[in-house]
Amino acid sequence: MEISKFIFFKCACARLVLLGSLGVMHAVAQHAGWNVPVAIKKLPNGLTVVISEDHSAPTFGVCVSYGIGFRLEPEGRTGFAHLFEHMMFEGTPRAPKGTLDKVIEGGGGNNNGDTRYDFTEYIEAAPVSALDPILWIEADRMKTLDFSPANLENQRKVVEEEVRVNVLNRPYGLFFAIDLPGKAFDTFPNSHNFYGEFKDLDAARIEDVQKFYEQYYAPNNAVLAIVGDVNTPDLFAKVEKYFASIPSRKTPPRPSLAEVPQKAERRSVQTDKLARVPAIAIGYRMPERTTRDAVAAAVTGELLHNGQASRLYQELVKRKQVAISADGGLNWPLGNPFEYNGPTLMVSFVVTPPNVTEDAVIGAYDAAISDLAKKGPDTAELKRIRAKMRSDWYAQLEIPISRASLLSHMVLFDGNAGRVSAIPDEIERVSTADIQAFVSKYLVPQNRTIIYRAPEAKK
């Protein structure tokens, strides 16, 4: 899992509005700017297929997103959804370990997987000449896996090295992504360590892998998105050929993810054995994704954090010089402000110079928030952030593999592929008053969690 600065992308709306079994819809959303062509179809086994043609290069991208992520992994098995993701690359009875990479890389392509709170995705990009074998590979691992204890043991070690390289051996240890939700939320699904405690990773058995696969890795719990130099009717036919025979299975009912409302500010202090300068993480609980406030929240997150023109950069780094960086946003760092499906935070991650106090940073931060609540963005600032968010959104749609990922998540959550083209317009409709109302209601101390993390004192 990669925690570089995530440029945002993605979606939201009703609950699965899937189209009739074999009906095909060509939805071209309607912005004067730029529209993404999409066709969507649901196979009889419940697999939803989304295709977006793009003939600008002889390449394609594929994403299969399954409706399972960190939130739904079992208690006592923290990190399991991600460990499981690794097992999806470890072969099947028909395509043993090593085959997948041989086929994909030997076809000029590359592949990867990502586990997030609300989905696990498998992605490939390649020249179009590799389309058929790659679809075959994806269909093959949707049928069954090689449930091999030896491979589980191997990937348990690899995942533990992943946790070491990204958490235990790294300054700050992703505390803004792991510890912050841990303190901000109260229920297991939203608050547990998604990378996994080693005792839980060590306790995972091959039977758990098998059961998880049977529960969640069914075609009716997946969306397959394909983008690139393809012909839509031909490709639907190919997809049916490779995927239609996979039987659907009953998936567990979705549990409640609700949190009891937060009543007071939560603050804590940590020491860091590796970091050399202090950092602060601030997380505010956010409105539900499908509300109008959620779009105002997305825009506010970008006003505060997006680039050198952003309010926090200008205020904390430039004017008051209490920070060396100020990153963050809604659903940061594990996704864009439109792709979450449960309780989520707006996060700010601020690294400070060594001699700056926690109070100085929080004071400057609160002044920036309070200014936004009082005055809101003026017309010029609002126009700028709309342009920046539109441009960033398009950037997520440029490359086939990334467009496929975005489409698959949108359809997984809401069944609405057309929203990829609608989001820039939703952003345009957010007004200064909407932002002021959002900030006054949500960006308040009793709705936030703060962790201050300082280098351990030298002995």
Place this chain on the structure above:
Amino acid sequence: MKLSTFLHPIAAALLATAVPACAADKGPPLPKDLPPYSATKPVSAPAVQQLKLDNGMEVWLEPLPGFPKVAFSLAVRGGYDMDPGNRPGMADLLAAVVSQGTKTRSAQQIAEQFQAAGGDLTATASPDSIVLAISVLNDKAIAALSTIGDVMQSAAFPDQEVEIAKNNAASSLQASEAEPDFLAKRALYRSLFGNHPYAVTAPTSDSIANTLAADLRAEYARRFRPDRTLLVVVGDFDQAALTSAIRQTFGSWKSSGTEPLPAVAKPAPSLTRAMVYVPRENSVQTALYLGTLGPKRSDPDYAAARVANAIYGGMFGSRLITNIREDKGYTYSPFAQLAPLRETGVLVTRADVRNAVTGASYNEISYELNRMATTSPEQQELDSAKRYLNGSLALQLQSREAVARLLATLWVSALPPDEIGAQSRKIESVTPEDVQKAGQKYFPAARMTVIAVGEESVIRDQLAGFGFEFKKAE
């Protein structure tokens, strides 16, 4: 994630005729009903329009209608290699402050004008160049160009901005010194290059403290000149309108006298086996870096060395990753890369491994390096690596920003846009003998400078049996 940030090698325009993945090799046979690859469609190399303004500034344009964005990349020749000897890494400060105010615009105004166009300017110093880049909405491209022009020609380096940037750079350096990869790369480049300017990977605290606003203004005048600048524009634009705007923006840019490029000596490869460790308390892993000099882009060995690197450790199915990750589980993200600079290449292997397998990991890495040096690749490995490299290029060419960056990088190495297609064809023609020759020349483990960042006692214990003379990084 299966594997974070993987390298995306650079070259190619025409994909080979794809062979169904079935050639004999040691692994299990491919599934019987796996469909074959279909006929390969050719990838066209970027069709670049090249202009040269009267003042010597070069302009490379690639119009790509459709997707509504435009990527700009501006390369200025000279990076760390032009920094004064007592100001190593000063180019970082030059890059950090160049966009923080001009004669007519404040830093905030510049940032806001770029944001209004849908972009955020980055400026990055490297050993050979400083590159400015931004991607904007197509209908705001000409507006953005005017601000870019101001930054390139009239940066003011205001005292207050220089002060902020220096403080920020000093704190950032302190923060970075907690990162194993920062420490490892710094130690590796210092060991490989000694007094050569390529030894620099970041400024020192002294060079940050000693650099004054006046120094930056003087360096800006010396380096930011039309006759050593390239502007690359890739994306959805009207060529006539953009060309006219470029002439209007940059046509009157003048520089006085001539400023020769720094004479960067060809770095001499160190043939002695060196082991340098960087003590880092509380480390639960050792970051191992193994590095040596390799061919530069224009070297006849370059394509073969890239193919060799892909077979060795440059793709997921490579020998190194199969061995130390997928077989032994020592590490999550091992990789090997051939990084080209203007005057040389740097071949680097990296793996972060848990403390207890530091020695075992070094042993396996050495084994795989020596295997490259002593044996010929299997046909299947060779075919796969070639298709992977050229496929990666086709995928890279999907992104306007990546194309602009690639073209700027080629220009810094004095190579034409056609090099993209030429490299692809060279990759195609690499033979098993070429790979073995590159293996013999560049891959022997004894040729590597070894860097280990972690607990000193772990490094000493774990690597004790390999006959190294341990040297602590300065």
